[in-house]
Amino acid sequence: MQYFSNIQRQGELNSDETEPFSNNFSNDIEDNSNKIDSKENDEYLVSNSVGYLGGLKYSELLKGKKNRWKVLLDEVKKLDPRNPVVKAIIRTLVCGFEIPARLVYMIKPGWEKKVFRVINSWGKALIKIAKIKLEIVGNFDIPQDKPIVFVSNHTSPYDIPVIYGTLPVLAGFVANKELATMxxxxxxxxxxxxxFVDVKDTKSRISTLKKIVQNLNNMQHVIIFPEGKMSPDGNLQDFQRGGLQAAVIANACIVPIALNGVREVLPPGDFTINPDKRVIINIGNTIFIDKLNNSEKKRIDQIVYDCLSVLLENARKI
Known part of the structure; x- marks a missing residue:
C-alpha cells in the first residue's frame, strides 16, 4: 500500500524534511503527497517489488467482482483441496453470524469490547488454522490515557490476522481500499x-492522514505498515512519509512490532498457506511522543525505522 511518499534514511534527509510541522496540517500533507509523480511512483513500486505485485494479484483478481469470497474460493480450489486457506476463508465468513449482535448493543454499552473479542478470536483462529508456532518476545506496554500507533513491518497478507490475534486492545488498520469491499x-x-485508502488517489492519501489524527484524538488506536507495501524480500523497506507524523501531531504513543516468519506462512500473491511455520513477534518498548524533544519528533520516522530494524534482526536470531 503506497499511501505516503518515500522518506530517505538517516544521513540522506533533505533539509526541507527536517523542518518543524506547520500549523496547517492539510497543506503539509498535500505538499508531501505531491513530491513524487504518480507515474514515477508506480514505476518505482513495480520495479523488483514482489510484495507490491503480490498485492496487485489479489486486487486484480477481485476487481469488479461482486461475490468476492466465491472468487477467492474458486481460485483456491485450483490448488490442493486440503489447503488451509479454505478453512481460513470459512472462519472469516463465520464472523458474519456475529453482525446481528450490533442490534443488541445499540441499547446497551460494550460494543467495542464485543468487536475486540470477535476480531481477536478471528486472528487466533487463523493462527491455529495455519498451525503457526508462535513465539512472542517482550510485552505490550499499553498506557491507559494515550492513543497508540502500532507500527509493524509488512511481509504477508497473513500479517493482519497474526497482529489481530496478538494485540491486547482494539485497533484499526490503515489498509488498502480493496479490503473495504470484502x-x-x-x-x-x-x-x-x-x-481505507485509495493508493492511487492523492486526495485519498491526504484524507487518510487526517483520519489517522482524528482517530488518535478520539482515543482510537491505529495499526500501520509504514513501508506502505509488502516487502519484496522480507527485509525492512524505506518508510513512507505521513503515518508517524500523524502520531506526533496527535501526541500519541508508538509501539513497534517486528514480525518474522509470517512470509513463510503465506507469501505475497500466493493462495497457499504453509502450515507448521515458526513466527516470532518481537515487541519493542513504547515510544512516548510527549517525552521526545523537538529534534527527536522531527526524526520520528528514522527513530522508529532504526528500532524496527533492531527488533527484526533480533527476531531472526531467536
Missing part, C-alpha cells in the same frame, strides 16, 4: 475504526 471482513474492520 464482505464480513470489511464490516468488522470498519467497526474497529480501520481507515
Amino acid at each position: 464482505p464480513v471482513m470489511n464490516y468488522w474492520m470498519k467497526q474497529a475504526h480501520s481507515i
Whole structure:
C-alpha cells in the first residue's frame, strides 16, 4: 500500500524534511503527497517489488467482482483441496453470524469490547488454522490515557490476522481500499475504526492522514505498515512519509512490532498457506511522543525505522 511518499534514511534527509510541522496540517500533507509523480511512483513500486505485485494479484483478481469470497474460493480450489486457506476463508465468513449482535448493543454499552473479542478470536483462529508456532518476545506496554500507533513491518497478507490475534486492545488498520469491499471482513474492520485508502488517489492519501489524527484524538488506536507495501524480500523497506507524523501531531504513543516468519506462512500473491511455520513477534518498548524533544519528533520516522530494524534482526536470531 503506497499511501505516503518515500522518506530517505538517516544521513540522506533533505533539509526541507527536517523542518518543524506547520500549523496547517492539510497543506503539509498535500505538499508531501505531491513530491513524487504518480507515474514515477508506480514505476518505482513495480520495479523488483514482489510484495507490491503480490498485492496487485489479489486486487486484480477481485476487481469488479461482486461475490468476492466465491472468487477467492474458486481460485483456491485450483490448488490442493486440503489447503488451509479454505478453512481460513470459512472462519472469516463465520464472523458474519456475529453482525446481528450490533442490534443488541445499540441499547446497551460494550460494543467495542464485543468487536475486540470477535476480531481477536478471528486472528487466533487463523493462527491455529495455519498451525503457526508462535513465539512472542517482550510485552505490550499499553498506557491507559494515550492513543497508540502500532507500527509493524509488512511481509504477508497473513500479517493482519497474526497482529489481530496478538494485540491486547482494539485497533484499526490503515489498509488498502480493496479490503473495504470484502464482505464480513470489511464490516468488522470498519467497526474497529480501520481507515481505507485509495493508493492511487492523492486526495485519498491526504484524507487518510487526517483520519489517522482524528482517530488518535478520539482515543482510537491505529495499526500501520509504514513501508506502505509488502516487502519484496522480507527485509525492512524505506518508510513512507505521513503515518508517524500523524502520531506526533496527535501526541500519541508508538509501539513497534517486528514480525518474522509470517512470509513463510503465506507469501505475497500466493493462495497457499504453509502450515507448521515458526513466527516470532518481537515487541519493542513504547515510544512516548510527549517525552521526545523537538529534534527527536522531527526524526520520528528514522527513530522508529532504526528500532524496527533492531527488533527484526533480533527476531531472526531467536
